[in-house]
Amino acid sequence: MQQRPGVQGPPPGCPAHGNFPLYGPQFGSDPDAHYEQLRALGPSAPVDIAPEVQVELVTSYDAALYILQNPASFVRDSRRWNALNEGRVPEDSPALPMMGYRPNALFSDGAAHARLRQAVTDSLATVNELQLVRQTQQSADYLISRFSSERLGQAELMADYAQPLPLLVFNDLFGCPAEIGDRVIVGISGIFDGTPGADQVLGEALAELIDLKRRRPGADLTTRLMEHSAQLNDEEVLHQLVTLLSGGTAPLSATIGTGSALILSEDWQTGLPVEDAVTQVLWNYAPIANYAAHYPAHDVELAGRVVRANDPVLISFAAANTDPRLAEHREQLSAKAHLAFGAGPHACPAKDPAFLIAVTAVESLLNRLPDIEVRVPFKDLSWIPAPWSRSLVALPVRFTPRAVAPAPTKTQTPQATASSPRPAVTPAPRPAAPAAPSRPKAGLFSRFLAWTRGE
Template identity: 40%
Template sequence: MTTTDPAGHAGGPPPGCPAHASAPSEQAARAAMPATAVEPTALYSAAFAADPAAVYAELRRQGSAGFVELSPGVPASLVIGYEAALAVLRDPESFPRDPRRWQQTMPPDCPVLPMMQHRRSAVFNDGDVHTRLRVAVSDSLDRIDPTTLRQYVERSADTLIDDFADRGRADLLAEYARLLPILVFNQLLDCPPQLSASLVRCLAAIFEGGAEAAEANGELGRCMLELITLRQREPGNDLLSWLIAHPTRLDTQELMDQLTMLLAGGIEPVQNLIANALRLLLSDARFAGDLSGGSLPVDDALVEILWTDPPLANFGPAYPTRNVSLPDGTVLPAGRPVVVSYAAANLDPSLASDRGTGNRAHLAWSAGPHACPGQSQARIIASLAIEKVLDRLPDVELALAEDELRWRPGPFQRALTALPVRFPPVAVPEDPGGPLPPSPLTPTDGGTGGRRATTAGVPSDGPAPTAERQAAPADGRPSRPRWMAALTRWWRGQ
């Protein structure tokens, strides 16, 4: 049982809750450790944002985990070794995810609290509670038809590229990568455009862990509640409606927190994955000969970025209740959050010979029982988004030198501030407008006369798509609704 704040966010446990008893303090954790002169390394600094690999290399002097600060006054142990990261991620008994004892020691306006506070989602729970919540999320994600998802991505990508293709220049982060996941999730959730934009702005502030994070967290809760209330009143054939109808019967707070998890994992990291992979493709000479030759190395670039610059660099917070020794003898003290650096673990020098092309043993999607349940959908969105840019803007190139690109500060994400490019202007076909696309995301049975497939015993009662509704315009590009262009103009303040 948890209490909630007025915005509906899970807060501390009520008096007498066993999870609240005997919360170890950071002072006690330090007292239990050998005397050391090591000061924490700030993961919120400009130096870390500019060159995290150098910071990780310095932290390795401390062993397979280093002493860091996530924001001023918020210490943590950052796991930076690959084998150590696997040991933490695969051992929820020693590294439980419930942060409630720790968060009682944090002020309510702590900048990283919105990313780390307890929510009734699969991320912050273990055991049977985690299993129940994760089943609801995984079953709902599994109902997304990959073909329809691809149509959503292509339609959204064309809408965005049309806005700048005839200009000959663009910021592929602000005008494309940042907006595309919004448009896709807008369709997956059947979310009102203005509400989806508010949700994304809140999530961006929370990921950065800055001064606006606490206020954004409250606004996020209000937006979530509005969307859930709307969908409970008007259920449809969309991702949120499937969550609501799932046999686990999630309550409103659980729905809010699962939705927060889905959006947090499906928008901010995916936009950064798209931008980071485009940066690699446009700046690395290894790919230069392939971009205009018809053999687009998008998969290779994505795998490399997931190894070297994963969009969610540091997360998977755990809260050990006792001192735990890692395989190399590094001690993680009780009372101090443990954060896994997927980026640093991927860069572990012991793996130097194992990171070849096609090796997907990276930790960008985490590992163990809390591994990302939506990685398949994320790969589809990112790969198609990149292919669209290279297909429609075949001579695109960076508008400045790679070392002039800047990175957003923050302890969790690996995110550019901008990705300016230039290219020969491309004529834009007239917007076909057209009817709203079919919303059913579940594939048809194929042999049952149009009956819908089911997952986890939940029938899909949406209408089967018809040939007329699926028809593409004469130029072969997917039809897209006019609200997409309106949303992008509204987002840009036009």
């Protein structure tokens, strides 16, 4: 195993220097080294998840599992958050979109959580696995056809493949028509990129989708949520859709990207199945790295440290999964014992579909481009410098260009050439027709749907 350089700077939790910052280029360059230093303080340690935003970060697998499985003492409703209620969290903090309350299953407890979660899990249970595989393969084929025909044997897989693929699949699952699907992608992508107004774009698009499904129900997740016996109102349906999008697309993109990089790396053992690569990603490179804020219902003691009631406690899924104390037991543990999908009553309800999408996406890439290779060694790839997710900044690859049949074109009226007969009389010019109103440029989902129709 390659020895990592030590983390430069003050030790975490040093009173003279404040809490350890879990963000920025220094953290992003080597998160695992930072987790090692935090473990020296015990199963949890105080960190700054964003400027002026302190949380207690749990790095121990056992402590994480205890908190995740103990909803009576650790609740999820962030309206309890002491610092936020006391005005100590900056209004423009990047932590607010991630930790602020929303009326969805993720931030609910007790009966409210049970009601919302049941609607989500029952709706997801109706997704046909074979159809999901076909949807993923079709999305993969479209994206691969696009970048393999437009580039001279090179691509950047995060932007060209791993990031857009889950968005296409989820739009299909939601039953989005083309124009609404385009705006859903613009909205959710903008939220992750910090684009102003992106949340409004997404909210308006999903509100239109819900209104459409009220009038014309379909065989899709949106309709199933709306028709569920829990009788969700339109606002609740919208927030569950946002949760599925935000909790599904970005982690899936990270898993697809890291899984592809891992299986194409020089250290990967030839012949191992793609499922092994995806499982290794979930263990060692948890796509949701630090999240799942819990709020103690009363003061609690964590290995001698007292955490006040309603002060946020975050789970480091990345650190818990790589806890050195697990090393001697890893062979006895189930391959699914990782915490990448959480645990307890708030465990990810879509973990099986998510695993299937990731495996299918990586397999499709390898099948379509059998000689694909990464242009940068795995150990030299860069990770985004954010605390919430473990995702590659870029994944440059090369491959043998594939010949792609041109898209069908409309029949055009033959034009006169130098060798073709010319009309005897030149017709008088006609007055120019009024210009047709310009249509907005088709977005990614519109282009995908047109491609599936052979247009």
